[in-house]
Each structure stands twice: as structure tokens, then as C-alpha cells.
Amino acid sequence: MEEHKNLKTDETDKRILELLVDDGRMSYADIGKKLNLSRVAVRSRVNQLIDNGIIEKFTAVVNSEKVGKEVSAFFEVDCEPRALVEVAENLASNPYVASCYQMTGPSTLHMHVLVSDFPELESFINKELYALEGITRVESHILLRRFKSRSGLKL
């Protein structure tokens, strides 16, 4: 929800974005063929999209379970209001933490954590999370089933 200038993206830019969200390694030549553009024109537009921050990065989406991160946990972290930003920055630097947001609603932080198994989760909770000053209450939930998980658009 940061400030931003009104960036001009036309229909062609949108088509390029859709293709790259769908396949981040599609060659500029292939994109060009689909959109009746030259490879150079595509590259120029993509570079523009990167320069103004519309494309943040290209990435490979890795299945966390298959690389041993078998437990996905969501946390609601209640903080003393005055400590919230400091706690959030502290948690954001923790390698187990995949994301950390401040939301409307209660004065909690919403946090996603990926760990290998329950002993690692218990250790993360008791040794890393509960050890932070300014945390007053924590609520944790474990992922049971994923119905949709769109990648490519930043939450």
C-alpha cells in the first residue's frame, strides 16, 4: 500500500506480463511471435517493466514440501503496540519466516513460517519466537490443505 506514481501500461504490456507470469523463462522471441512484436521490442518493454518496478523479479516456484519444508504454519503475533514495528523487523530477518504483514483488525502481525517438521516448529516457537521482547500472545495454525496458491502476483 506504498505510494506510487501512475505508471502507464498499455494492453501490450499486460499481455507480456500475463505470458511471463505464466512462464517466467519464455524467450523474448516467442513472446514476440505471439504478440506480433520484434524480439527487440519485447526486450525493451520488459526492461521498462523491470525499471519501473512492475516486474519485481523472475523466480522459480519451488514446492516447499518436496525440499523438506513439510510444515507450513500461519501465526498471529500479538505485540505490545509500541513494540510492533521492532518485533516485525526482527521477525522479517528470521530465515524460517516467509512473510510478515501488518493488517487492519487486531494489533497483530500475520506471519507465514516454513519448517521441516514439528520438532523444528516447537523449537522455533519456544526458542526464537517466544524469546522476543514485546510479544504478548501468539496463535499458530498449521496448513491442512491448499485449494489455490497463485504465484506471480505479490500479495
Next chain:
Amino acid sequence: MEEHKNLKTDETDKRILELLVDDGRMSYADIGKKLNLSRVAVRSRVNQLIDNGIIEKFTAVVNSEKVGKEVSAFFEVDCEPRALVEVAENLASNPYVASCYQMTGPSTLHMHVLVSDFPELESFINKELYALEGITRVESHILLRRFKSRSGLKL
């Protein structure tokens, strides 16, 4: 948390994954140079990682605010227990819904929604979400601040 066979990934695979999470368009030649592998060997390993589902896709991470999706909302959707799976599949097919999970804790669905503005949010809530049968209560929260948002590892 679906079932999965123990997949063998060695240290070299892990290095390749790290490089591709960091830059999803890095050429196999460049990866090879960094890891002392031939381009062909890299391609073969990447294809293997794709075939066994470790790499789910390559994608461009698009800044949602900069393409006009300025409101990120999180929803807790309470369902009649017997309707939960049907509601979840219905929501998963809605284009505003970025992700939809079933968690331990209360019998709710956890859902991320991206909309352009508040009128679109209100319309989504009153016309699409509340119209579904089997929903008993909805709680919504708006993203205020993003402290960390790791891309590349599936939550």
C-alpha cells in the same frame, strides 16, 4: 501437506534451485559457469527438478499495486462444516482470489484477495462472496504494511 516420495536432491541441485529462485531467467550457461557444470548438465538437472515437481513453474513476480491491484485483503471465511470443501473449490475459481487454504484452528478458510479499490472490494464481498451458499460468517482484514514477502517458495 500432500503425500510425496522422498526425492533425492543433492547439493548441486540445491545450488541450482537457489540461483533460479533468485533469478528465474538465469541462462543454463551462466548457472553452469557458477557451479562448474556444462550447460547440458544444468539443463538435464533442471528438467529433472521440473519432472519430479520440485520446480513447479517459472514466473515473473509482478507488483500488484503497480498494476492497479491496490488493495490486498485477507479473509477468514466460516463455512457450515459440510459445505467447506465445495465453498473452497468455488472460491479457488474466482479470479480475485489469489490463494485459499484450509488450516487447523477454527473451521474457516483463509483467503487472500487482490482488488483495485474499495468499491471493487465491497462489490466482491457483497455480490460474490456473501452470495455463496454455506458461508456463515466472514471476517476481512486489509494489508497495512508488508515487512517481508518471500517469493519463490510455495507457502
Next chain:
Amino acid sequence: MEEHKNLKTDETDKRILELLVDDGRMSYADIGKKLNLSRVAVRSRVNQLIDNGIIEKFTAVVNSEKVGKEVSAFFEVDCEPRALVEVAENLASNPYVASCYQMTGPSTLHMHVLVSDFPELESFINKELYALEGITRVESHILLRRFKSRSGLKL
């Protein structure tokens, strides 16, 4: 949070608005004197502010206790999601209801009610509110103390 065009209001308009919020009956001549404008210029600007909806109305702020509305109650009204809009419109037409909003957070309506006394409140609750179809739970709170109550700016 409805849509609206970007309306041009300059510094002089803002000064006029401040004066009229402070005293809704100030004469255009007096406003003109304070701002070095002619009475006709003030009238023209005020009419413009009314025409484009910036000034919604002029009103007298009446002390509700002193005209016998001694109990101010706030309600959280939980509805079956599919019935929410209909319930809201129904409540909005009730003369005891001073305001009725849909908020983020739980799928409730937030409602302000002014009644003369507790028997009238109990009657409103049991005979008018609880009688509506689609209401599943109601929570009521009574005003104890008013620390600030700004008038003139629409909530």
C-alpha cells in the same frame, strides 16, 4: 468510499468550508469580509461546493439528550451473509437508527441508535431488531462518556 472525480478546491474554498463548518449560518457578507471577497463571489463558490457535493447540507446540531433521546446505543448486528444488504437497508429506514455502516472485520453491521430510555431500547431490540429475518446475533453497547464528537465532517 464511493467513486468520485477529482474535484478542484483551492485554498479559498477550504477557508470557506472551515468557516461554514464552524458556523453554518455565517452570512456570505461576513465570510467575504474575512477572506477579502465580495458577497457575490462567496455565494458563487458556496453554490459550486454544493453543486459538486462537497457541502452535503447545512444543519443544526441538536443535543440528543436535551430533546429526550437520553440513551445512545451502538450495535454490532451479525447477519447471514446473503441477507446483509437487505437487513442493512431495512434498518436504515428505521427512525431509531441514526447510522448504519458495513465495515471490514466481521460480517456485521455497525449501527447507532438513539432512544428515550431503557424500556424504549428493550422494545426496539425485542420487537423491531430481533424480529428481522436474517439476523443471527446482536451485540449492544451503551454510551457512557463522550470524549470527542466532531460535527461537520461526514464519517
Next chain:
Amino acid sequence: MEEHKNLKTDETDKRILELLVDDGRMSYADIGKKLNLSRVAVRSRVNQLIDNGIIEKFTAVVNSEKVGKEVSAFFEVDCEPRALVEVAENLASNPYVASCYQMTGPSTLHMHVLVSDFPELESFINKELYALEGITRVESHILLRRFKSRSGLKL
């Protein structure tokens, strides 16, 4: 809910109040014509209504979105009980705060806030609200839709 003497208002006073709530700038002559009173009699009654505090002020109702206050937020502010009055007085002096009430129910303050946009809201929350001593927990909600918003009668 402050103490007050039983003020005598007759039917004519009530008609005058209704007319002035509906149009705060109606001239005394026009009111007189509608009620078969002289302009002087109307002025005398209005002055009486002002003197005994029944009419608190005349004001212009300004559409907050159209002057750039596009986000209306409601807050529940939990305080250490001993700090509640001090926190309330502190918040009442904050220019973003439109109203601030103590209610029955939980020992929270109910507060309405008007800001220009989400960055301003986030800044208000993290820098002004959370910085106050004696606040233990905050819950915020954003206005989605206004079904009724009566002006003229003080909540």
C-alpha cells in the same frame, strides 16, 4: 448521558428544530411563514434553543471523501483501565480523530478516524496511536459502505 434539567420545548420548538436540522441556513422569515410566526418570534425561540444548549451549533456537512479524506476507520482501543481517561483525552486532541467514546461492554475506547489514504492510516497507527502509553491492544476496521448517516442529531 450528562445530567440535565427538564427543558420545556413545545410543539412549535420541535417544528423549528426539524426545519433547521433539514436546512441549517433557512431564514427566520421562511421558518415563520411555514409556522405562522413572525420573524422576531422565530429568532427569539431559536436564541432560546441555543441558550439552553438544545441547538449546539449550526454547521455545514462536508463530504469527507470529496475533500480527500477517503478512508474512514473505526478503532477499538483497549487500555489499561487506570489509563483509560488519560488516553481518551489524548486521542480526543488528535486532529485525525473525529470522535471518541467510552461504552459499556469491554473496557475499550470506540474511535472514528478520517485519513486521506492507507499510508496516512498506517502512519497514524504506528506513529501516533501505538506510541501512546497505556494502550494494550488496538483493533481497526475500515468503512466499506454507508447505509445511513443521519446528520443533525448528536450521537
Next chain:
Amino acid sequence: MEEHKNLKTDETDKRILELLVDDGRMSYADIGKKLNLSRVAVRSRVNQLIDNGIIEKFTAVVNSEKVGKEVSAFFEVDCEPRALVEVAENLASNPYVASCYQMTGPSTLHMHVLVSDFPELESFINKELYALEGITRVESHILLRRFKSRSGLKL
């Protein structure tokens, strides 16, 4: 909170009430001696207090544990709003129910129940309370310790 006329009670009436709340069987002669009144004057005033409903009844306060009512339970009974009054009247006629109130706050009934032991409590809950139509949720609490229990003044 029912309507009532302003009843005139003077200081002497108040002293009589205090004496009778303290000892409901004190003779009118003894009351008269303490207040310098004749026995007839006391009787006349007491009859007046009874006639206008200030004294509702004289009673013996019986220790519920010592007559075998060893479990005091408090219930919060959530009802479908439309069924609340009917459920309340139904519960009020149940001999285990000592009191039953509608309060502000959530749309529940607050109820006090006296039973002999836990099997009787379980039977009351499962066979009498849960069997009523229109009840959606029940919460029960058991008395652990009585710090104050004023008798004589109707709650």
C-alpha cells in the same frame, strides 16, 4: 428497568427499610422504639411501602448448599434473536432456574441455576436446556467462591 412513578419516600421510610432488610421479622414495636414512632405509625408506613411496591415481599434467605443445592451454575444462553423472548419465558418457568435476565452486550440470556450435584446439572443441560428450540449455543460456569452476596435488594 420498568416504568415507575416517582414515589415519595422520606428519611423515616428509608430507616424502616434498612431495619427490615437487616431483619425482616423485626416487630413494628421494636422498629418504633428505634425511630421514636408509634407501632401504629410504623405499620401504616410499612403497609404504604408494600402497597406502592417498594417492599416486594418478606422472605427467609435460605442457604442453598445446606438444603442440598450444592452446585450454583451461571449460564449464557445464545438464542436465535427471534426466539429470545419465548426461550426466556420458557426457562423462567423451569424450577431449577433461579433467575433469568436479558442484558446489553451479546444477544444471550443470563441465567442462574441451582442443582444438587453434577449428574443433575448434566441432566438439566442435556435434557431440559438443549432440548429447547431456538437455542444456538450455551456457555456454563460453576460458582467457585462467593465474595459478596447482598440479599434484600432486588438485582
Next chain:
Amino acid sequence: MEEHKNLKTDETDKRILELLVDDGRMSYADIGKKLNLSRVAVRSRVNQLIDNGIIEKFTAVVNSEKVGKEVSAFFEVDCEPRALVEVAENLASNPYVASCYQMTGPSTLHMHVLVSDFPELESFINKELYALEGITRVESHILLRRFKSRSGLKL
């Protein structure tokens, strides 16, 4: 729920208790006539019931509204667990407090308060209740309607 010896009360004692709960001033002679007992035998049994604590006192039930206690409020008082007993004893000595109980469920005190009006309630809350050390949160509810209020049996 204090300890107690098994007290022997026979059927005649129970009939006497019923008559005295119903009319606390019924003469021993009248009781005797109804139960075929001598006046002396009734007195002896009543004294026995008083001596072993079955009859705690005789009292007049006074209508609180009619003596100006027009607002009945119920409070849930959350305490720091270590301070609970001290807070409870403190509140029990407050003249506005009619009853104060510790229950199973949350670590709160359940308290009934009788005040004359809302300004007195607000003053009790802000000056007497919130001023106590060891209180972390308070929830208050106002009596709307009394469906049953049995007197004579100690809750």
C-alpha cells in the same frame, strides 16, 4: 461450595422453610396452624434452622428501581491472577457492589452493581473500579429485562 456437615432436615422443616421463604413475617402461630404444630414447636424448629445456618437471615425484598437504583449492571472483571483474591475482597467492600463471585471459566470476577443512573455508573467505573491495581480488563452489561428473579434462595 464451602464444606458442610450433612444437616438433618425432615419434611416438616421443609414445609416451614417454604412458608417462610414465601412470607418471611408469617407468625409462628399461623405456621403451626397450617402444619398441625404448636407455636412453641415451630419456634423451636425455626431456631434450629437458624442455628445450623440453613436460614441465613430474614429480610425485606426491596425493589431497587423504586428506591432510585435504576441501573443494574453486571461486570466481568479480569484480574492479574495473583491479584484476584485481593481485588475481589476490595470490590466486596464497595457499597455499589451487590454481589461478587469467582466462577469457573475465564479468570474473571462476576459482579453485580446497582447505581442510580448513568453518570453514577460512569463515575463508579472510571473512579472506583478502574482505579484498583491488578485489574487488566473490564466488561460491563446493563440489565434490559428481568424474566425471573427468585428471592429467598442464596445463589
Next chain:
Amino acid sequence: MEEHKNLKTDETDKRILELLVDDGRMSYADIGKKLNLSRVAVRSRVNQLIDNGIIEKFTAVVNSEKVGKEVSAFFEVDCEPRALVEVAENLASNPYVASCYQMTGPSTLHMHVLVSDFPELESFINKELYALEGITRVESHILLRRFKSRSGLKL
């Protein structure tokens, strides 16, 4: 909390119970040696303890994780009040359910479930639990760490 006669157990019975809770296979001869009793006297007392239901059974305590029940889950199952007993009996017959209790507090069932892994848990929840009629809401929690787990005394 079922009814029961006052059973006479003397100090020797208590010592025998302690020894058998500690080692359920201790021979009567060994117990006799420790307590200066004959083997026959011990057997006679143990049979007596079994006959009057003080000893419910002898059992082996099996480590659930080590036989593949790696996920221990606790559930709070909210039911329509009228369906609670039927739902409870239904759940009690489910082989995944280790225990099922009705408690004071909210009208939920408290249930312990042992499953092999998360897919089995998800399947139990979505196919067996949510499929039951009369269930309105479910809350689940996963065991993270066992600080004490006394066996031998029935909860």
C-alpha cells in the same frame, strides 16, 4: 462424575493401587512382600478393587508416535445443542477418536484424535467429522510438546 456409593478403601488398598499403577504387572507375591501381606491376601484385595470398579482394567501404555500415530490433535466441536449427545456418541464410535468429553463452558465437545499424518488428519476432518449432521463449527489444535502425561488415573 457419575453417581457412586462410598466405597471403603483402607491404607493397604491405597498402597496396592500405587504399586499397580506404577507397575501393572507386579506379581501379587512381590506386592505382598512390600506390604507384609500374603500373596492370597493381595489377590483377594485386588479382586475386590476390580469388583467394585476401582481398578477399571490393567493395560500397557503404548507410545503412540512409535506405532505410527505421529499426530495428536485436540478438537473443540460445536454442535447444535439438541444434537450434542447424538454427535458425541457418533464420534465416540470412531476409531480415530481416543477420548470425547462434554465440559462446562461453551456447548462444545472436547475430543482427542490420533492419526498417522496430516493427510490422514485432513481426511478425518473433511470426510468423517465435517460430514456429521448437527456440527456447526470445529476448532482443531495439534500437540506440540508433552510436559506431563500421567497414566493410570482416569481423567
Next chain:
Amino acid sequence: MEEHKNLKTDETDKRILELLVDDGRMSYADIGKKLNLSRVAVRSRVNQLIDNGIIEKFTAVVNSEKVGKEVSAFFEVDCEPRALVEVAENLASNPYVASCYQMTGPSTLHMHVLVSDFPELESFINKELYALEGITRVESHILLRRFKSRSGLKL
């Protein structure tokens, strides 16, 4: 949820476990007859099951009500996150505490307590539980009815 090696148990081991869970004092000879094994082979397998921790102990299941533990209470103990492990270990050493677990969900400890009666429960709560440092809130519930209580498998 502690770590553990994959222990090999075959079908015969499982049959032995079932028999011993059902009757913890069944002789090895009787087990052997049922499974076509020698007494020595059964002993050898049972010793193996004990050595690798699959059988934790043999015990007698004692009916807690019949030995005077008539009140079963469940507690949710909220702790300051940093104090949770220390509080848990402290509670685990208390003889009234039958079990004490850390769960996902809120940062509470889940605890089972067995006491003789309500005065003992009140004393445990006010003198032992509330006296511990680091406890912020406690919620207690009393067992009303036991629908299933499987013994033999460790929760």
C-alpha cells in the same frame, strides 16, 4: 512429536500390543497360546517392545471418582510467551496436575487436573495456580460427561 527412528514392528508385535493394551496382566503363556508362539518368544518380543520404548509401562487404570477424585477439570493457562516453558515445567511437577501439553493455536498450556471437590479446586486455583509468575489468564472447565476415554494409547 519428538524425533524417533523408524522402529520395525511386525504383525505379531501388533497382536501382542493389542492383547496387552486390553489386559495388561495377561500371562506370556496365554498370549503365546493365542498367537501360536512359545512363552519364551512372547517374553522376548515384549522385552524388545519395552526396550525400544513402544511399551512405556504397564499400569492399572484407576477410576478417579471412586478413589475420591470426583472433580476433573481442564485448564487453558495463558502465559507470557517467554515464561511458558518454565510455567509448564512447574505445573508438571504439581501432584494435582494429571497432564500438561503445549498445543498449536493460542499460546496457552492445556492442563488436566484431578481434585477431590470444589473447595480443593478453589484452593488449587487461588493458591497454587494463580500464585505462579508468568501466568496472565486462566480458563477452567469441569468435566460433565465422559463419552469415550480410551486407555492404553498415550495421547
